[in-house]
Amino acid sequence: MGRVHPCCSEEKKVRKGLWSPEEDERLASHIARFGVSCWSSIPELAGLQRCGKSCRLRWMNYLRPDLKRGRFSQQEEDLIIALHKALGNSWSQIAARLPGRSDNEIKNFWNARLRKKLRQKEASSTAGSKEPAASHRRRGGEDGVTHPPAVFNPLPAPEGRPRPAGYVAGPAATGSSYDNDDPSAAACSTAAAIGGAVLVVGNAAAAESVAPSPTSTTSACTEAGGCDDGFLKAMVDDASFLFGDFYLDGNQDGSISFWEGHAFS
DNA sequence: AAGATCAGCAACCGCCTGACC
DNA sequence: TGGTCAGGCGGTTGCTGATCT
Numbered sequence: 001m002g003r004v005h006p007c008c009s010e011e012k013k014v015r016k017g018l019w020s021p022e023e024d025e026r027l028a029s030h031i032a033r034f035g036v037s038c039w040s041s042i043p044e045l046a047g048l049q050r051c052g053k054s055c056r057l058r059w060m061n062y063l064r065p066d067l068k069r070g071r072f073s074q075q076e077e078d079l080i081i082a083l084h085k086a087l088g089n090s091w092s093q094i095a096a097r098l099p100g101r102s103d104n105e106i107k108n109f110w111n112a113r114l115r116k117k118l119r120q121k122e123a124s125s126t127a128g129s130k131e132p133a134a135s136h137r138r139r140g141g142e143d144g145v146t147h148p149p150a151v152f153n154p155l156p157a158p159e160g161r162p163r164p165a166g167y168v169a170g171p172a173a174t175g176s177s178y179d180n181d182d183p184s185a186a187a188c189s190t191a192a193a194i195g196g197a198v199l200v201v202g203n204a205a206a207a208e209s210v211a212p213s214p215t216s217t218t219s220a221c222t223e224a225g226g227c228d229d230g231f232l233k234a235m236v237d238d239a240s241f242l243f244g245d246f247y248l249d250g251n252q253d254g255s256i257s258f259w260e261g262h263a264f265s
Numbered sequence: 266a267a268g269a270t271c272a273g274c275a276a277c278c279g280c281c282t283g284a285c286c
Numbered sequence: 287t288g289g290t291c292a293g294g295c296g297g298t299t300g301c302t303g304a305t306c307t
Contacts, residue, residue, distance in 0.1 A: 018275070018301085040292060056293075057276065092295060104275080107296075112273055 015049045019058055023048055027055055028063050061104045068100035072109055080106060 030046035039052035048055065072080070076098055083094045091103035098106060
């Protein structure tokens with residue numbers, strides 16, 4: 001393990017660092033014309049002095065036509081927080097549920113923004129905490145705690161979607177908005193139909209119990225009547241299921257509710 | 266005005282995993 | 287069955303522009 005990829009070895013003259021517009025153009029036009037068959041052969045075929053991994057990364061994170069780039073919407077932000085709570089640092093899985101966003105983008109966003117934001121929230125809620133508001137980035141600045149505190153900004157319900165018994169709108173609800181042109185918001189909205197069962201994931205106790213495992217793909221959860229980890233796993237493993245049939249919701253106590261259109265089995 | 270600090274982002278590095286021989 | 291290879295992933299680093307002092 002840890003062996004150097006042949007395509008990245010010193011023997012071949014490979015460029016590193018930022019990509020030039022010409023390189024981008026070469027790679028993009030090559031992939032547009034021939035598609036992606038074998039990343040390791042693409043540099044040669046496209047006339048690039050890069051390793052295949054570098055080409056793949058550039059394509060996946062920057063050149064892919066379906067990337068939307070730009071700032072994260074409030075819905076995306078909420079979704080990332082919720083998915084991170086459920087999936088941990090599985091950025092690729094989180095990215096799979098956020099159309100138009102790359103795992104790298106989400107990862108950077110999380111590291112740069114959300115983690116700090118959540119930490120500040122936590123610090124302010126536990127007044128008197130000695131933790132600095134902005135512990136400085138990198139160089140071992142991370143504390144090893146990779147999960148956010150059990151805080152989640154509630155989303156407002158889409159128009160016409162009935163609230164379940166017991167739903168409590170949180171104070172942050174008015175701060176959220178739905179952008180109609182935002183895919184993730186649209187996805188949430190499309191699930192607006194159908195009321196019914198509510199799956200509550202990550203209440204404070206549950207979040208605590210899940211927090212120590214950054215790669216955990218299951219979570220303690222409760223439903224009106226209980227839910228099993230397998231269900232949640234299935235849900236987070238299936239983007240269309242999540243987007244098509246679920247509406248993500250947050251509760252005042254920091255828990256997250258997933259509304260769905262099917263009866264739980 | 267200049268240096269220090271912060272924030273965002275692109276890209277590299279090391280490791281894991283599955284396919285293939 | 288074990289070794290090799292390529293793809294993929296998460297963590298980390300480095301660069302750059304903006305903001306602060």
